[in-house]
Amino acid sequence: MTIRRIGRKASVLFFTGLWLLFSGCGSQASSNVVPAQKQETVSAQEPAQKQETAAPDAKSAAALTYITAADDFSNLNLDDPSRPVYDRYTLGERRAKGLPTVLPPIAPYEKQQTAYLTFDDGPDEKNTDAILDILKQEGVKATFYVVGRNVNAYPETVRRIFNEGHALGNHSYDHDYDRLYASVDNYLEEMEEADETIYNLIGMRPLITRAPGGRMSHFTEAYDAAVTVNGYVEHDWNVSSADSDPNGPVAQDFIDNIAGQAAMDSAIILMHSSSGHEETVKALPEIIRILRERGYTFGVVTPMTPQPW
Ligand SMILES: [Zn+2]
Numbered sequence: 001m002t003i004r005r006i007g008r009k010a011s012v013l014f015f016t017g018l019w020l021l022f023s024g025c026g027s028q029a030s031s032n033v034v035p036a037q038k039q040e041t042v043s044a045q046e047p048a049q050k051q052e053t054a055a056p057d058a059k060s061a062a063a064l065t066y067i068t069a070a071d072d073f074s075n076l077n078l079d080d081p082s083r084p085v086y087d088r089y090t091l092g093e094r095r096a097k098g099l100p101t102v103l104p105p106i107a108p109y110e111k112q113q114t115a116y117l118t119f120d121d122g123p124d125e126k127n128t129d130a131i132l133d134i135l136k137q138e139g140v141k142a143t144f145y146v147v148g149r150n151v152n153a154y155p156e157t158v159r160r161i162f163n164e165g166h167a168l169g170n171h172s173y174d175h176d177y178d179r180l181y182a183s184v185d186n187y188l189e190e191m192e193e194a195d196e197t198i199y200n201l202i203g204m205r206p207l208i209t210r211a212p213g214g215r216m217s218h219f220t221e222a223y224d225a226a227v228t229v230n231g232y233v234e235h236d237w238n239v240s241s242a243d244s245d246p247n248g249p250v251a252q253d254f255i256d257n258i259a260g261q262a263a264m265d266s267a268i269i270l271m272h273s274s275s276g277h278e279e280t281v282k283a284l285p286e287i288i289r290i291l292r293e294r295g296y297t298f299g300v301v302t303p304m305t306p307q308p309w
């Protein structure tokens with residue numbers, strides 16, 4: 001971390017706090033290290049995507065793999081942030097087999113300056129694919145916090161996200177704040193329903209989740225506890241494009257917002273890929289260019305991704 005970055009961190013936190021009030025869409029600090037164990041690396045199914053374009057960030061076929069969590073979650077202290085992590089079991093299967101659902105402490109990844117592009121609320125019929133096209137062209141991996149209902153509606157796009165090496169995260173089944181935040185039980189039901197929907201499609205369950213509207217805005221201690229017991233890893237964000245601002249912002253606004261905030265070593269950037277977010281698609285190439293110019297490497301959110309706050 002440079003001096004300049006340390007100096008800017010306080011103001012960045014202040015402004016990003018403000019963004020939380022206006023942004024649509026979520027944490028759990030981790031520390032300590034568990035004994036390193038071999039990571040089970042599995043190639044993405046099928047003759048895993050041939051690299052169609054010589055993407056700058058895609059180093060090798062290894063960039064197109066994901067990590068499968070060990071039965072006891074002991075293999076999640078990773079050495080790079082480029083590979084998504086999935087569980088081969090649903091929560092129901094874990095409970096039935098007597099396997100743990102609580103993750104052990106995992107050391108936050110802090111080896112290099114990393115930007116995590118995150119896209120909430122998709123997939124949709126158009127913008128998510130357009131974003132995937134840009135990411136492929138740029139050789140960048142990102143994280144898609146998908147809504148279960150939309151997973152059912154656009155399964156091919158979800159398969160594409162998975163097969164192209166991006167991370168899928170759970171963003172609830174219905175994205176209905178009234179229901180989700182009426183009770184912890186409602187929240188967990190929605191999350192499990194979305195889990196099952198994703199699992200039925202790709203045969204894997206995401207460990208990463210983002211609470212609709214953000215944990216910081218909606219969680220009580222009871223929600224935090226329930227999320228932890230069920231092994232869900234929550235991440236809000238610390239950089240917001242504000243692309244869900246109701247006042248009709250345009251691409252340049254998002255670019256300016258991100259350029260004004262992205263100064264920390266671990267930048268978790270909130271955007272949306274759902275219907276109506278054409279301006280986000282327009283902004284993405286320039287956002288990637290600016291982040292690269294600032295020295296960021298792109299990563300996907302995993303249980304080792306540092307908490308944004
Ligand atoms: Zn959302």
